[in-house]
Amino acid sequence: MPRFPYLCCSLVLLCLLSNICRADQPAEFTGTQGIFDFHNGFWVNLHHFLYCQAQASAPGGPIRVHIDPADSNEMASLSQVEGDDWHAAVSYYAMSLAKRDLLFDSGMVDIKNQLEDSEHARDLEEAKLSPELKSVLLRAAPVYRRHWWPRHESLNQEWVRHLQPLLDRYGVDMRQALARIYEVPWPSRPIRVDAVVYANCAGAYTTLFPTRPTISTTDAANQGTAALEMAFHESSHAMMEGVRAAIDSAEKAATLAPSKTATPLHRDLWHEVLFYTSGELVAELAPGYIPYADKNGLWARVWAGADREFIEKDWKPHISGAVSIQAALTRLVNDLLSFSPGRISTPSSFDQQFSTGAFVESFHLGKLRPMQPISTPPDYELVDPTFEPTSMEGRTKSATFDFNPIASGLRN
Numbered sequence: 001m002p003r004f005p006y007l008c009c010s011l012v013l014l015c016l017l018s019n020i021c022r023a024d025q026p027a028e029f030t031g032t033q034g035i036f037d038f039h040n041g042f043w044v045n046l047h048h049f050l051y052c053q054a055q056a057s058a059p060g061g062p063i064r065v066h067i068d069p070a071d072s073n074e075m076a077s078l079s080q081v082e083g084d085d086w087h088a089a090v091s092y093y094a095m096s097l098a099k100r101d102l103l104f105d106s107g108m109v110d111i112k113n114q115l116e117d118s119e120h121a122r123d124l125e126e127a128k129l130s131p132e133l134k135s136v137l138l139r140a141a142p143v144y145r146r147h148w149w150p151r152h153e154s155l156n157q158e159w160v161r162h163l164q165p166l167l168d169r170y171g172v173d174m175r176q177a178l179a180r181i182y183e184v185p186w187p188s189r190p191i192r193v194d195a196v197v198y199a200n201c202a203g204a205y206t207t208l209f210p211t212r213p214t215i216s217t218t219d220a221a222n223q224g225t226a227a228l229e230m231a232f233h234e235s236s237h238a239m240m241e242g243v244r245a246a247i248d249s250a251e252k253a254a255t256l257a258p259s260k261t262a263t264p265l266h267r268d269l270w271h272e273v274l275f276y277t278s279g280e281l282v283a284e285l286a287p288g289y290i291p292y293a294d295k296n297g298l299w300a301r302v303w304a305g306a307d308r309e310f311i312e313k314d315w316k317p318h319i320s321g322a323v324s325i326q327a328a329l330t331r332l333v334n335d336l337l338s339f340s341p342g343r344i345s346t347p348s349s350f351d352q353q354f355s356t357g358a359f360v361e362s363f364h365l366g367k368l369r370p371m372q373p374i375s376t377p378p379d380y381e382l383v384d385p386t387f388e389p390t391s392m393e394g395r396t397k398s399a400t401f402d403f404n405p406i407a408s409g410l411r412n
């Protein structure tokens with residue numbers, strides 16, 4: 001697999017981004033060289049563009065599928081034959097892939113990884129893809145290469161070019177801080193980051209084993225210094241095992257204590273902690289920077305309540321090294337449970353079955369939202385229509401949703 005290590009020399013970076021030279025992977029990386037390995041791959045860009053076009057054309061698709069007008073307008077310049085080839089590919093994606101999740105569907109992760117590894121292959125001969133998908137991509141490739149790829153390739157290059165001085169200035173500090181805070185060493189090899197014009201509806205996502213962030217270079221929220229936060233945020237997804245374990249342990253202790261009847265928080269608290277941490281670190285290093293979650297209203301819109309306030313109070317002391325991960329997160333879990341007395345009443349849970357294609361990802365939450373109505377039992381109201389999947393393999397997924405009683409006689 002050709003690999004392009006991230007180097008701080010602009011001449012080498014130019015060579016790297018234009019995909020015209022290759023470098024052997026050095027045995028060890030130091031400084032900013034050891035952080036990221038940026039790729040600007042043709043096939044993975046085509047794949048995400050088709051995926052988003054198919055989603056945008058589907059009724060009831062995800063909230064945030066935005067096709068740039070410059071890309072939509074280009075459709076008018078396709079010849080009849082090119083239009084037929086392109087529409088066949090979009091139709092295939094709409095029928096077969098657009099309802100599958102890029103992050104939680106292991107088959108979609110395999111497709112992405114194969115296409116990333118095939119970035120220099122003109123014919124996809126080595127790629128382990130279904131014959132149908134390979135045929136669709138090979139037919140659409142000349143159209144994409146002629147009409148969209150030059151612009152997309154250039155946009156990706158620009159994004160990495162703007163990120164480079166930020167990495168040179170802050171990258172080593174960020175890497176060291178994250179390794180210290182999460183108590184996980186930074187990988188010995190640079191983390192591969194695929195720059196794409198279109199990612200998922202959240203603007204970025206990270207698949208694990210191996211760790212591979214895919215980041216949209218045109219998403220408005222990923223520009224300027226936010227690109228630095230996003231690159232480290234996405235990479236941090238591979239470092240959260242200790243945080244998740246500490247939260248689980250604190251929740252278990254709180255819910256099993258004889259004097260308490262609290263139910264688990266049912267929220268992606270680890271992801272809130274991740275958001276806070278990478279945003280806070282960048283804000284400490286880059287004066288005037290407003291963290292992604294603050295700027296984009298996630299604390300108000302997605303995690304309304306006192307979450308940010310408690311994370312700052314309980315988790316920030318760990319960031320500064322004053323308390324352990326477990327102590328900080330135990331305090332945080334207990335504060336959140338105490339703050340949400342409604343959650344301490346006894347909600348009822350009901351399992352429901354959905355086909356694996358019947359979900360869309362909730363905005364940058366790592367959660368899924370069913371595309372079909374959830375059947376709410378009489379006298380109950382749905383607590384939260386999203387859930388965090390544990391596995392999306394197989395044809396159906398059993399999802400557990402919480403309901404609270406609404407009739408006064410049922411309240412306790």
Ligand SMILES: [Zn+2]
Pocket residue numbers: 233234237271274364
């Ligand atoms: Zn994230």
